[in-house]
Amino acid sequence: MVRRTGTGGEPDIINTAVDCTAEYLIQIGVLRGNFNLTLRMEQPPPDDDAPLAAAERRLARSLLHRWRAEADAWDMTDPEPLPVRWTPSRCVASAGEHLPAGSGTDTIAGTFLALRPRRRLVVLGTAGSGKTVLSVLLTLELLARRLTQGEDDVPVPLMLSLESWDARRQSLAEWLVDRLRRDHPGLPSVDGVHPARRLVLERRVLPVLDGLDELPEHRRAEVLDALDTGLGGGGDVVLVSRTAEYAHLDRQGKGLRHSTVIESLPLRPGEVAEYLRKARPRSRAAAWAPLLKTLREEPAAPAAWALSSPLMVWLVRRAYEQGPADPGTLADRERFPTRDAVEAHLLDRIVPAAFPPVPAHPGRLHAPRTWDAERAHAWLSYLALLLNRRGESELAWWRLHTAPLPRLLALPALLVTGILLSFAVKAGMSGAAGGSPSSGFLGSTEVAIGVVTAALARTVTTAWFGERLAEPRRSANPLLFVRALRSLDRHARVGPLVRLAVLTGGPVLVVLLLALYAVAGDPLLVSLSVGGVLPVLLMIVYAAPADTVDAATPGELLRGERSALVTTLTLVAPLIGVGTSAFLWLDGGSGGWKAVIGSCAGASAMLVLLSPWSRWLLAKCSLAVAGRVPWSLMAFLRDARAAGLLQVSGGTYRFRNRRLQEHLAGRRAEARGTAGSAPWAVPFPKLSDPRESTVERTADHYRLRGRSRTLPLAHWAVVGVIMGTFVVRMSVSGQWHQPVAWLSLLFWPFLGALITAVGFLKPRRPLELELTRDGVTSVFGRRRRSYAWRHVEEITVRRAIVRGRDARFHALQVRLLADAPRPPRRSRMGEGWYLVLSTGPSPHVDPGLAAALADFAGPRWTPPSGGG
Template identity: 75%
Template sequence: MAGQADSGGGAHITNTAVDCTAEYLIQIGVLEGDLNLILRVPPAPSDDDAPLAAAERRLARSLLRRWRAEADAWHMTDPEPLRVRWTPSRQVASAGEFVPAGSGADTIAGTFLRLRPRRRLVVLGTAGSGKTTLSVLLTLELLARRLTQGEDDVPIPLVLSLESWNTRRQSLTEWLVDRLRQDHPGLPTVDGVHPALRLVQERRVLPVLDGLDELPEHRRAEVLDALHTGLGGAGDIVLVSRTTEYTDLDRKGQGLRHATVIESLPLRPDEVAEYLQRARPRSRAADWARLLKTLRTDPSAPVARALTNPLMVWLVRRAYERHPTDPGELTDRQRFPDRGAVEAQLLDRIVPAAFPALPPDPGRLHPPRTWDADRAGAWLSYLALLLNRREESELAWWRLYTAPLPRLLAVPALLATGILLSLVIKAGLSGYTESNPLGGMALSADVTGGVVFAAVARSVTASWFGQRLTEPRRSANPLLFIQALRSLDRNSRVGPLVRSATLVGGPALVVLLLALYTFVTPEPALVWFSIGGVLPVLLMIVYTAPADTVDAATPDELLRGEQSALVTTLTLVAPLIGAGVGAFFWLNDSTLARGTAIAAWAGASAMLVLLSPWSRWMLAKCSLAATGRVPWSLMTFLRDARTAGLLQFSGGTYRFRNRRLQDHLANRLTEERGTAPPGREPVPVPALSDAGHFTVEHAKDHFCLRGRSRRLPLAHWAALGPLMGVYAVRMSVSGQWQDGIAWLGLLVWPFLGAVVTVVGLFLPRRRLELELTRGGVTSVIGRRRRSYEWRHVEEITVRRAVFRGRDARFHALQVRLLAGAPRPPRRSRMGEGWYFVLPLGRSPQVDPQLGAALADFAGSRWTPPSGGR
């Protein structure tokens, strides 16, 4: 509202409303003169586009809320922002500096929208240089322009991680459509279907893709090739990567074509000083004076060189924000002689700064949690160490059970919990036991029946979804059957014919069996098998589909979804198993049908709960918390760590704000334990001539490695483990734990696995040969020979072996073939286009002689391993 005095002494009042949702305007006060209302309304969409426009607005509002929350959590929307300078790294249309935020300069979105001839932007920089911050701020401004300024031609930015895109299975369009459907299932439908396909095909969404540098080297080129194909000639995109990884691709002619490439410039010490002077608390001006003076007068000081990185500037501000910390200590050259010492000090101080000891107001009803900084640092260091051991960056609560301690306690915890449940079941069904002529034997048999039927349903579901059964399940609403079927189809690991036959033939089989009982033969077993056997299996498949964890809203929502799915199985699947058993006895005119049904339901419920992702999560959290490795309120702690700026969301998982922070915390813990950080130090590899069982023949045009190795069969443990878990549940819950023979049966499974492993060790050594020539590479393992010609090989390197989707936990020499090359047998496939050559062991390091030979004969095709993959 603006007011101006007119010649008559009155006021000219103008109200301007832009993209306003208000229905009434109330002006309070004494009005003299004219009252004008200017309402800027965008043109109404046509009838055909109205549903799609509504879906776009819903999507934009959802994304704006989400990324505003993320920006606030990462302190990106600070009133005193740190200005990072960006410069074109090649001859591009938008010459000059690219300023993310600053008075008088163009905005991020304005610069991006004026890019010509195509709006393709590549954002480069070193670790912690502000790449992600730029992409998030660009996303927020584009969404704000669309929603508050009515610029309908502005695309809707979708920030996605490239780790979730399998370019060999999905095109760019298919991936974007799938992600929209997964992440935003509640968008208004267009013509009765989800609007994702139209939004992508009509280019109303802008892919903002991060994490190119975090992909394996071979996948980076594949992603860029797929982007070129998917974008076509007019597609817009924002791509974020570290400078070194992207420039390596660009030198090979694999960079993003027709793109404006910008790169962050190091911060100048005087700029950092001005920023810290504005951002520091005014009451602590004297404490910051020494550091600011050093930045202005001595640019070569270690602290000045360390603070050229935005991440370090953020760390120094957070670490020394509160009293009694002294930022001037960073100028002491005796304590901090180089840049690395300053950076290490900042990384050490960030955890205490993130968790200050601030007592809450005692008058508050629900005061916030406070965390001890030392303990918080130890917990974060342990989690970082777990991630480094797995060579991962995403912290998923459902994978926490793979830590050593939960794995060790898995079977004892199953037995202890099952024994307690058996005592509860026996006490609750004491009347049924007394009235049954068989007494406790009948109760044990009924509970065992429920366990077995639930185990069958679970095994079928495992075959259907594969390894994803260990992931959290989506929140299933039994009333939304069609939605459940869509999720079932999206996550299944079986072919379309098997899916169709199961979903059509399963219900038909139930109807057929019930019809046979009604009209042909009154055999109660038909009702038992249909209601208690086939129907629970079908519902288990439909309502326990894994959730979409890659870009789920929050980890807490995934946990709630798993809990909801568990409740659904307990109230839908388990009761059907009990009803089928009870119906069998009821149709046989037995008065014990009710007790039998309850006992079978109890056994099925115990089976479904004890082997669920939720139970594994509880075991991991409780065991690690009891030993002090994590807090008891782990999810609350992770949320607070995110709020403090140490963690951030990555879909349904957490990740450290920066990989450098993760490595620092992990290394600090390993140094305290006196061990080297796993995967960070080179592993000494003995020469092949010293190995004892290998001989080497090396000539100008020939390299041959011959030897023999023992077999170590371990693949059978993947099948014996689940079988042992099912047996432990059945034995303990059914009450058979009181029988000594049952305990001997439990020991059969590990004994059988150990026998297979030991027998494999004592079998004759396998022949191993590797031959390199100018024409190709040939390997011999036992009686199997594999040959690959160099003209068909695109790359050869060392990777982790993966057989049928399962990590074999050893490294092998593998090749990736060119398109159109002859394909080896299926047993040689390692996934992602790689094929097996020769096993090398648990370490990814290569013997120097073999590495030199591969570099000589394979040439540029050979990629030395930088670590496990």
Template identity: 55%
Template structure:
């Protein structure tokens, strides 16, 4: 551009754009001169690379939010030191001096990209996993990690870096899914909006090509019997060249490794206690960052002057340092109270910090009327009560993932579920009576016409719901995420992509059922004019297909969050009431109209019945019942989801996909009122004193020596009388080459209760909504299925006791209960474990000893097959706790085939 043209009036401008990929070019002002424009079409991005990048961006946003909530790198990462473990075999060398090093460089430089991160409770294991995840994501995308490793963007990106997927092992059911299937399922559920590759969700492709790096946390939080099973399934899924990061407490993994269950070719690192001078330097930085250096000075001096004092011992754990920072971050909290002598030992310091964290997270805020959306003022004492209740519920179930749809499993909502269902149905029936009084008076059948119409709506809605449940494989209590019904073509595609049935079933549902509906309508038009054909087509078949379409998972970019899952479930319920139920009403109205009557009122009543049925059995209704009952009794706040999100922002909770977890298991246990173990406190576990146990032969009074040897036969006869045992009252004998338990037992059938419960719920909906609650016969029908379930249990209990026998030898394992006899040679057995019994895909409440056979082994009879390649040996009852005698015998006779209970 020259200053002026020849006339001196206008500037001379010439714009040249070459090889641009811009979609739009905007010229502001008046152009004098030439515009040379050469556009180049952008090079097409590889579909797999696009999917990986979208996944990495989604995960980066998710875990950056978690890191910000935890203040992991403000003002700098905590100086945690890591070293190769001296207690577990490792292939690694000296690793990070602290978490400020380049985690991605170190991990990617390992000879085998398998890392096991160990430490005590609160030692920073999960923080390291999150920082490593963020570092790998930043490297892949070519951006700054923002975790204290520098501010320069990494350019260019390194697309060969795998995408780290941080998951909790608690959500992996190894008995149902392999590692690859589980990772694929989590990608599909948590990231349904990834760009498709060859018309399919890229989850399967990314997992098969090992473009996803599993970062697995919470091995020690699993029930003890599951740890070895999960670790073996992980090793099997990774094969010889799979990469993974595993996080666990040291004692749990050490016990697994000692029993032969460990991750091969893995670098095992263990956290070291924080050094007092490092903690003092870190807290001094925090003090200067917050502008309260004077208040923190005595604490910093105490750490430097008394490196072996109770305060320094307590603050050797990153969890406790975080608690100190959170508790005394702002006035009027004064950190000088930690050094005034009121806390004489480490335990008192830790207890004080754990007690103060909730008031620090939810301080009392003065009212601020000048702000449009002021922070919600949660009362600290009530917040402590709410969090304690949630922590107790998780501890009672042995879980760490807090899911809003599982809140209905608390005792109070479960107790009130059936009465609330009946009460809600009665209210609906009264509403139906109110709006249909005129129709009932004009009809020849009176109230019977209303009841039959409502019953039809309930039945057709049940059929539609049943179709969606089987098509997607959703469990009854799990939330749904709905595709936008206004984008019908996209909804159809989502329904096909996210199905859990085979291609033939998908073709039959999405194409065959509508074709059958059109055929029925054609038969009506050109055939016998039977109105039932229209009712079947419009009132049953089309609602079933519509239910499948509107309940398909939504194609959203971001990973699922608890709030998004709740919003999706509400939209699913709204779609069923506004799209599925009206079709049922339309079909009913057409049936009555074509039969010569008035179809308006029957259609409206059928819509009410269908809507009530779809609502009363939905996850939304259970969520509302759970929240209402628990909030009324003061166990949770009415705005529960807002409270949980505020607790996450305050650092008390973390968000993983669609669930929350407490910041640390130690915090969960403290709120639940559970005493910490020695390992939780960072102290080495002390061996339990040896207890002298009286050895008997199951109550038969056989004389024994002090070492448990029968004086007459020389057999070693074992029975632990101090603990409940399935062997109580049975003959138990043990020799060097044989373990035998025999006796008699009665069978109490329990497998029918899941079916009984489902039928009872549907009967309760029909009974209450249709108005049968006014009649004695209606109550009889409601009680029929529960009474039938009880009678089946009593019938099994009344049957004569049958022979119960288990024998282990060096050659085989044999089980017998009545006429059911199982016998397996050890040469044919690859695994033996105590597992839940699954019949035809239905999980029962009972457990049994089961085996998995090698390829080519003789196939047992049909009665012994349990699915998933497992076969029945012997029923053990309603618990998976293994008797110590049986565990010891299986470890001896089955050796590495045994999945030991209590490992770790």
């Protein structure tokens, strides 16, 4: 405050406040003269991270609600968290390298946050030992610390399955960004865009990755390499796997770098007894008493050993929660003499306990949905067996059509549906023309043109996307054209030059054809542009497959496929109809609405009947008629998930535990690769089969000779597409009653069978494998492959990868050093591996051959996991 004398002799009082945060200014005293108040307030710097922090909190709340629901379904925290313990793993050399002192008494989240200098945690354990429980408890505690305790430096854990990551096509960051965008589309935008990229790049999310052991063997090392690359120098991660699979990778030097490895410990019988005492209903205390007494007083009893697993504790709670089930029978050693007997009994009881009979209230109009326990057990057992045969753990509705029964009924269903559709189309066309529906089938030419054009568009799209076209598509929105363009570019199987040529040259070609028509007047140019090139371009754009596991739920993915199908029909089929009609009309023929409707109907039938949605409908209906699944399959899967038997992994379902899947399938999981043979050839016989081969062995030489033949099957993929097109064309156009049409259709399977028979009857080709001190050489037919040991980094038996696809058989393969000469392209197996010789469907190697490989290859030889 400054006081000075004014011009009138009265004092002027001037107050100046700089950077003042006060809301009120009080001046005490007698004031005379002028009073001047100046406030110099500087605006606080803008908080650019406030919108991102809000999106981060929204994500944390969403994940907390989701995983609390999962934990409640699995009884993880009711009445208290399961007493799961852990210790530094003994199977990994650097297990406790970064483990802080006293971590054994801390919570799993406290142990993780105390890791220095990097927070990279690997959680190991056997089947059902509590790995998933530890990861879920870690997720819940980190989210609780972030939201309730205000610890802003705690990252938001994002728990994902590694089965959804194709490390060959997406980096770790891009995969996490895609998952966040699809799983959490409602996050508040930052700078007008979804905050997923900033959340990932600024490392505000913590990937908690489960299911490394469930990946095919050839993908595990690939995923770990991509994970190391994606994490860089300071990225954090939590990795969950079974002990044996990760230890095998670690011994090969492929473990996660700079990580701390812990292993879940069995539950203590006394702690389990106290946990069950608090969890049991008070009214059933007497029924639980014998089992609890056994757990406290007989820690070596079979029941105590069985209940050392969190999975079994959850099973015993669910199976004996309600009467008249008696948990005391588990303590009977005569009835359950071994741990396996107790576990098998609990696994058998879980489905009836998950679907108890619920009588309807007499006053309710609609009874609640109930599922018969016996039928539910049969349905789940079939689905589990189907997954085991494929060596998978994710149940995807769009792959259900690959079951034997839907595949058998595919062509008959196409024919019947096409015939029914032909009656409906012809009835509508005859009604529009004022005729009778039974007056004959009209417009077969227009229908045939529509079918062939749609088949051509689908063929081009299949060449663009490959196998991904058989997967559900994103919810195609015509207004989101740029987003669809990005999707088709990301999932394209063709090279960048082809993509650039099609996406830029396609629209130019349409304009050029129309310009040529204006000059030359040829109606074929209009048909090619409007009804040919333009539908193909739109088909490619709006057939862009979604990242299948990126949908929030399987139901949303199914709705997205239906929406994409409707969009494709709305845009592609009418253009084909208009192009056909324009050609016929400009050529002086009978164009008009009849040609448009006929061609559009044929194109629509082709697009619908060969879509993932129609295949799903065929699979569900055929399996439901056979009693393999319920008619309301999606509702049943949702209820099974609510009962704790299943869990949602993106757009697919998974069983609560892999062991539960194996038990329901009626057998233990078999080694991967026994699900079938390659789609183009039968694998070669085992190299060491004495009936097919001879072995010569000296100190410096090993030679295995035999003869083998292949069964050509590659052409059946093309034959199947042609047959499908003929069936749709013949049925929709009304030619199904003409013998000539049937002869044309039957010609193709006859041709396919003839090619297969000729290939099989060809003389058997020689097969030879030779090992020397200098290298390895293989011969099959006229193809000879030779690799010098000085160029080989590793040799082992792996799954064969042909053109980026799992060939479903194993082969002896080598990985070459960086400076080694590269073999021909046909020897490439992907991921830097090269083919030596196929060994058949099993990864096991004969002991004699394994001993020879260990002798001649030395440390380069790595026995396959589970093999000799």
